[in-house]
Structures are given as structure tokens and as C-alpha cells.
Amino acid sequence: MDASYITGTVVPILLELFFILIGLQLFYTAYRVLRQADHPARWGTAGFWILLGILFAAGNIIPPAVDGVLLLGIGALTLLKQVKVGKVETNSEEEQVYHAARFSNWIFLPAVLLALTAVLIAQFTPFGGQVGIGAAAILSLAVAMILFRASPKITLSQSDRMVQQVGAVGILPQLLAALGVLFTAAGVGDVIADIISGFVPAGNRLLGVIAYVLGMVIFTMIMGNGFAAFTVITAGIGIPFVISQGADPVIAGALAMTAGFCGTLMTPMAANFNALPAALLEMKNPNGVIKAQTPLALVLIVVHIALMYFWAF
Structure with missing residues (x-):
């Protein structure tokens, strides 16, 4: 496959797919927030993740002025302190100690694999660093699910937990x-x-x-x-x-x-x-x-x- 075709056609398509995946995860987080009736800022937090999900999933096809309005909306919700962490699923301290002892240093394999794969793709293929990071993230996630025997449901809930804990600072x-x-x-x-x-x-x-x-x-x-x-x-x-x-x-x-x-x-x-x-x-x-x-x-x-x-x- 010609390098110019890869960089000019394939890379933009792959990047758009990665952005859509991120947007879908953000929509899922908004859905989880909306289901929490006792969330301290349910509507504001869900709105934040919905707006951010739209920017990631469809930001390339909606007018730039609309993107700007959505960004202002995100900023307003953050300024008004309407983005808060609700109830997230976490393991008990005993479970964390047990799993840490069980998997030992293998627990670092997905993180190391992510970094190594991203560097190799960026250095030795015409796909570049951005595609390298996206592909490496998907690969390391798959390896983590196999290694730790995590179901898709657990993977989604833990991704939601991390997204909520990071919160608004993630877009800085x-x-x-x-x-x-x-x-x-x-x-x-x-x-x-x-x-x-x-x-x-x-x-x-x-x-x-x-x-x-x-x-x-x-x-x-x-x-x-x-x-x-x-x-x-x-x-x-x-x-x-x-x-x-x-x-x-x-x-x-x-x-x-x-x-x-x-x-x-x-x-x-x-x-x-x-x-x-x-x-x-x-x-x-x-x-x-x-x-x-x-x-x-x-x-x-x-x-x-x-x-x-x-x-x-």
C-alpha cells in the first residue's frame, strides 16, 4: 500500500474511528450518571459528558461554530461546578491486595505493551504516532481483558470509573x-x-x-x-x-x-x-x-x- 495513500486516506479514517470510540465511551458515562438518582449533579454532569461525546464522535462533521458553542457549554458547566463524581464501582481493599498478589508484575504488561506498540508503529510504519497510540490502546485493552479475565461489562464499568474520576481536567x-x-x-x-x-x-x-x-x-x-x-x-x-x-x-x-x-x-x-x-x-x-x-x-x-x-x- 502506497505511503501517501495511507497518510492521506487511511490515517484520517482510523483517527475518526478512534474518536468515535472515545465518544461512545463518554456517552456510556453520561448514561451511567443519568441512572444515579442520588447523584449530586446528575443533569450537569451528564450534559458535560454528552457534549464532550458529541465533540469526539461528530466534531469533524458538524460546523465549527457549533463545536465552539459546545465547548462554551462544557466550560460553563465546569465553571458552575456541575461536573461531579457519582457512585463508581470499585473493588474492596482486600480484593485489590488479592489481585495484586495473584498477577504480580504481569499487571504492568498492558501498560508496557501500549507504550511499546505505539512507539513501534510511530517509528517503523507510515501510520504515525496518533494512530499508533489508538491502535496500541485497543491492543493493550484486549490483552488486559484476556490476562485478567475481565468481561466486557467489567471493562465498561471500570472505564466509566476512570473517566468520572479524571473528570473535567481530562480535556485540559x-x-x-x-x-x-x-x-x-x-x-x-x-x-x-x-x-x-x-x-x-x-x-x-x-x-x-x-x-x-x-x-x-x-x-x-x-x-x-x-x-x-x-x-x-x-x-x-x-x-x-x-x-x-x-x-x-x-x-x-x-x-x-x-x-x-x-x-x-x-x-x-x-x-x-x-x-x-x-x-x-x-x-x-x-x-x-x-x-x-x-x-x-x-x-x-x-x-x-x-x-x-x-x-x-
């Missing part, structure tokens, strides 16, 4: 990535360059490096996405104050990206790294993950400044 990564594109298109990088030029003397490499690293850290903390911050901060600070002074763009750019991840460690906006683990582990302190990571992040910021100053030039 997509929204923040879109926000980064909007910032770049709006010329935020140029505005930042004008502001920084008033503080960083021309030709001062050290201050340029500090501004570049801290800019990546702070902007990533604000946006929750290092990739979105990279384009804005590199255009506004990296190129005029670091690379134009003779820094190797490959080294400086790589260190700037990993410096942004230092900001990821310290912000609740990075929902997929910090908020989701706290929700899934049912931690009492929702910022407990951030609190544990912050000291290391501060040390790594200093390390990044030193590496960029001595290595990039």
Missing part, C-alpha cells in the same frame, strides 16, 4: 494546546520580545539565557503545555536574545524545551501530569504531586541555565 491538554496556537497566531511572541528588550541588555548572553529558560518555565506553568510555550517563547526570547548571539539553535532549543518541562512539574495546568495522578490515586491533597516535584524542578532550572550558557555557546 487539548484546550491548552489550542490556546498555544492562538497565542502564536496573535503575535504574543512579538509582544514578549518587546517587553524583554527593556530588561535584557543587548549582547548579554547570561541574561538572555536566564530570560529564555525562565520564560519557558513560567509560560509553561501558565499554559500547562511545554510544546505550546516553546513556539511563543522561542520566537519572542530565544531567537533574538540567545540564538542571534551565536548560540547553537539545536542545543539551545532542546534545553529550552526540557526547561519548559520544569514548569510542567510545578503547575496544576499540566493536568495530564499533575491533576490526573492526584485524581486517579484519590490523594487528599490535589496539589500533592506538585508539592513533591517542586524542589527537584527548582534545581533543574538552575542546571538548565548553566548547561545552556556553557554548552550552547
Whole structure:
């Protein structure tokens, strides 16, 4: 099969199928919520999952303006705190201990298989990383069902449990990535360059490096996405104050990206790294993950400044 045909025709179809599957799972979660008469916010929570399910399952065929209205509806429900976790099916502590002892390290097989399969598909096939993640997720789910002898009913109920526990923070990564594109298109990088030029003397490499690293850290903390911050901060600070002074763009750019991840460690906006683990582990302190990571992040910021100053030039 021709590679151009795969990327141009097959890949979009597969991605659409994956999005439809996600939408169906969200519809199922809405159905489970509606069945709970004692749910603290039954209609608002069900509405949230229905709107999100429509966006995933049919977002590609409905008008963009309608997509925008649905997103505003999702935002309004979240703002009004109408998205809450109801009763979800969980195993008792004794059952969890029993199953952990029974399966031992085999319990990690589906997760390892997911990551490995996604990487192999992305690296060695023309299908790309997005299809790789979707295909790997389906494969690992099938393996988990066989390994743990889970029925489709149990699989659906546990998927519903995870969706509800993650809640509204699960859509933050997509929204923040879109926000980064909007910032770049709006010329935020140029505005930042004008502001920084008033503080960083021309030709001062050290201050340029500090501004570049801290800019990546702070902007990533604000946006929750290092990739979105990279384009804005590199255009506004990296190129005029670091690379134009003779820094190797490959080294400086790589260190700037990993410096942004230092900001990821310290912000609740990075929902997929910090908020989701706290929700899934049912931690009492929702910022407990951030609190544990912050000291290391501060040390790594200093390390990044030193590496960029001595290595990039």
C-alpha cells in the first residue's frame, strides 16, 4: 500500500474511528450518571459528558461554530461546578491486595505493551504516532481483558470509573494546546520580545539565557503545555536574545524545551501530569504531586541555565 495513500486516506479514517470510540465511551458515562438518582449533579454532569461525546464522535462533521458553542457549554458547566463524581464501582481493599498478589508484575504488561506498540508503529510504519497510540490502546485493552479475565461489562464499568474520576481536567491538554496556537497566531511572541528588550541588555548572553529558560518555565506553568510555550517563547526570547548571539539553535532549543518541562512539574495546568495522578490515586491533597516535584524542578532550572550558557555557546 502506497505511503501517501495511507497518510492521506487511511490515517484520517482510523483517527475518526478512534474518536468515535472515545465518544461512545463518554456517552456510556453520561448514561451511567443519568441512572444515579442520588447523584449530586446528575443533569450537569451528564450534559458535560454528552457534549464532550458529541465533540469526539461528530466534531469533524458538524460546523465549527457549533463545536465552539459546545465547548462554551462544557466550560460553563465546569465553571458552575456541575461536573461531579457519582457512585463508581470499585473493588474492596482486600480484593485489590488479592489481585495484586495473584498477577504480580504481569499487571504492568498492558501498560508496557501500549507504550511499546505505539512507539513501534510511530517509528517503523507510515501510520504515525496518533494512530499508533489508538491502535496500541485497543491492543493493550484486549490483552488486559484476556490476562485478567475481565468481561466486557467489567471493562465498561471500570472505564466509566476512570473517566468520572479524571473528570473535567481530562480535556485540559487539548484546550491548552489550542490556546498555544492562538497565542502564536496573535503575535504574543512579538509582544514578549518587546517587553524583554527593556530588561535584557543587548549582547548579554547570561541574561538572555536566564530570560529564555525562565520564560519557558513560567509560560509553561501558565499554559500547562511545554510544546505550546516553546513556539511563543522561542520566537519572542530565544531567537533574538540567545540564538542571534551565536548560540547553537539545536542545543539551545532542546534545553529550552526540557526547561519548559520544569514548569510542567510545578503547575496544576499540566493536568495530564499533575491533576490526573492526584485524581486517579484519590490523594487528599490535589496539589500533592506538585508539592513533591517542586524542589527537584527548582534545581533543574538552575542546571538548565548553566548547561545552556556553557554548552550552547
